[in-house]
Amino acid sequence: MPDQTDKQTFSDDEALEFHRLPTPGKISMAPTKPMATQRDLSLAYSPGVAVPVLAIAEDVDRAYDYTAKGNMVAVISNGTAILGLGNLGHMASKPVMEGKSVLFKRFADVDSFDVEVKTTDPDEFVTVVKNIGDTWGGINLEDIKSPECFEIETQLQDLLDIPVFHDDQHGTAIISTAGLINACHIAGKRLDEVKVVLVGAGAAGLSSIGLMKAAGVKAENTVILDRDGVVYKGRPNVDQWKAAHATDTPHRTLEEAMVGADVVLGLAAKGAITKEMVASMAPNPIIFAMANPDPEITPEDVHSVRSDAIVATGRSDYPNQVNNVLGFPYIFRGALDVRARQVNHEMKVACAHALAALAREDVPDEVAAAYRGRKLKFGPDYIIPSPFDPRLIWYIPPFVAQAAMDTGVARKPIADMDAYRAQLRERVDPSAALMQKISSAVRGAPNKRVVFAEGEEPSVIRAAWQFKQAELGTPILIGREDLVRQNAAEAGLNFDELGIEIHNARVSHKNAQYVDFLFGKLQRRGWLKRDVQRMVNQDRNYFAAAMLAHGDADCMVTGVTRNFNMAMREVGRVLDVRGTLIGMSIVLAKGRTLFVADTTVHELPDAEELADIAVQAADTVRRLGRSPRVAFMSYSTFGNPPGDRGEKVREAIRILDRRGVDFEYEGEMPPELALDPEQRANYPFMRLTKDANVLIMPAVHSASISTKLVQALGGATVIGPLLVGLEKSVQIVSLGASVSEIITAATFAAYEEGVIEEG
Template sequence: MSDTEKDRIFQLHAHHTGVLNIQSQLEVHNRQDLARAYTPGVAFLSQEIAKNPRLKRQYTLSGKLIVLITDGSAVLGLGNLGPAAGLPVIEGKALLYKDLAKVNALPLALDQVPVDEAVTTIKNISQTFAGIHLEDIAAPRCFEIETKLSQALSIPVYHDDQEGTAIVVLAGLLNAVQVVGKELTQAHIVINGVGASGYATARLLHAIGVQHLTLVDIHGVITPDDRRYNRYQRQLAQELHTAPAQKGQTLTDVIAHQDIFIGLSDQNVLQPADVQQMNKQPIIFALANPVPEIAPAKAVQAGAAVVATGSSKYPNQVNNVLVFPGLFKGLLQSSLEQVDYGLQLLVAQKLAQLTAQPDAKHIIADVFDPRVVAAVSQAVAQYAQKGK
């Protein structure tokens, strides 16, 4: 990106002091308006809500407001930049919630406190919200925070880096394997980068029946006995029956005879020679941002049949924005409280179906496709109806 364009970005955000504002739903022009919108009228609401706290969802903003929470410990692909630096990301996502799905979202930065303290803080403010969207929180903290909040609260708790990524990756894969004529559950898949996104993606793929998964991170293949990895990673490796002998093997060591590479890691870690070692018509999802694990042109030159990235600069943008606006719109309308594997699969299927005839350069809908939010929110409603 040019310096001129960077300057324009800073000027735009400075001019508006961010990208969000608060607008009132009622106008107050006289004493009668004041009495209805504020005192003494709100006293009647307070008395009724005291008798039945659930009425707050009907009579206050809490019925349509979600909160976007970050501690800035894993901002985009930039690392631990701190809570304040995480604010531009969640503010931008709040804007997308509103513009794409008419969902109200409030950005909130949380200090990097111990897990239990973070959970307690979020629980203590949860009465204000209809749902919790966690963002840019590093693993394994994010796993613990999401699990504890989901158990403690009766509103949806969703981590976009986990569930959002897993859903959109699966949606893209469902169509990519059609293009190359392979069966997803039988494909050999290597996931490079098993933080929040990679872990959740592996979990979802395993849950839907994928048989051959290899997990690679900074120290090489994750094995059940490798104490350099956290307990969540080791447990998943155990469930995948990863052989202890693979401990420490690098991506290059295990890339041969793989059908699919999913990168949720760092720029330029996959080489053309690696792609050439894969099975015929390999699928490359190089999703690191802002620079992918391999440049798409290089991947195609090396023999890749389908290439996706997380960037809008290339075809096949596999990005969470395809998921979260419509997902929470559906959650608010349906009163579902969990984003479980069944819901993730259905949303992924509905997203994939928006591309009726996938080809190498068209495996997933465009982020501005007006059908996306409706398809995702309707999938949530359908899933909720099944559960009744």
């Protein structure tokens, strides 16, 4: 059962203030082109805009090339069925429609604006939308009452050549179908054998039962009920949409239909399903009580009579929330990217199967963070992915796009699905492009054996598993084998399947060799042999680093259980420095990639050290495939105002001048001068030909503070700090690092080690 601390509570005043401050509403428009000069304005409007106008006049499909149409969805409502509040008018629906637009952008990077139509007449509504529909690449209909919603969607699908999707119907259908696929998997039931009862034959209910049939549920195994009871063949006064799902059944009441049923879908109202009904169901029953805000029956009541039940609701404070945000952003993302003419049944089924498959994967730490640290794992309480799963954006749309291509509704087929997935990652994760390049290089290089020093930690175990599955290298876990395997089993991982190595430092046959080696390095620094023996036996960082020194492994990741300085000190006693030891952070923001050094090692570097840091950073950036352009940061600009720190930076420049290095460098300067060509125009003597991409900070505190500040403010992604300069590649993550952060560090370690070997 859910932890009651997960419940989200707020007052009416808080909700109103949220929507009112600091700016009324939840959306605004941001330009995608610069508007800083007269030339920009001339291109954006008159006379430059005439050129695309004429191009589109010749071929209307060019609107996809020269306007935002291809990434724009309209969220349209007349307010006749707002949430569970009923017909409150078109303007009352605007907060909901704005909210939907925000979700489109947040989860799938789809631009969206709301349109509220002041009519309750279906034909008039259709006429309005038909005449403006070409403005967008797709239309999301929302909060329109049944049965008018069926008529409106059907007509607009016929009249417009873009996807028209009524989310109240199909969103619930897609997510509940995904949940049913997985619930049946857990319960040991087959889709083509389960008996399904639908309580609530409205838009969402009828669409759900329809999609479940398309996914494999047999029509003769279904029973649907509305306010008047069972919808059976021959029942009078049944509209065409309900009649399409009528079956030959002797049942006339819900109580009768529930006896022996495998699945019940609730899209009705609070209290519609009783404990007695649940008790009469087949073994391992599946109950989806999806009415909002109160389900037809609570999970507590279900579990009081059936310990074998799998339960889903529409609420966030219970496990297995059927949340439409898992569907519509990614349906439209895939549809827009192939310029689909419609969203058909096959695309919806593909989305449902993709969601079901994703839920069976290991759940990232980012999801646990969204649920206050509660670890989620595929099983009865996790049959549907979390809306906060960062993989949704690149996992789901390709399935939708492929289905559109396979069924002939795609106007712009995708030739390379792997490249498409990489592009999707970049939409919401600025680091994706860089990591894609690094990962590809690691996979293409000779296999690296990566030591995960803290191998008993669950996050490290899961990272090693995913690292191996991604074919990035061979993980080696340091720890007690029984505990490592126990923690792996609790995470649902079978190490025997992948052949992951486990080494226990205390009982390793390599101990004596490692002790002799390390004692030889430390004996003249005040260390006794028994101290070294204890370190190798008991401290996994010493043991792991010794493995690297002896060629028993290639590179290493640590830091999850201890701070950076402690881990670096331990590793540094075993491994020698090659060049200059620095910590370098990678900042990705607004399409720009910056490398910042030194963020961890040199507290107050002198001029010689600053020059060394610049050389090491430039060399590292070059190994990452970039041409380094180095700027030395300072509070002063070329001596103004004067000061001791500025003088050290100027001396570092003179040192580089004498060395004759082969990269661009300049300083001292503030950040705006390094990153803005217009500002640099005031200094014609500057040697930077373009914006700097390597920033050398005057001290570790300024480096650390600046990178953490931009990350805390949002809008930037920071990778690292990456440790560079040891004889073997070692990466130290932050205390309590997530699985994805550990994998990133391991990938960089493998990449850097390959470069060291080549060098």
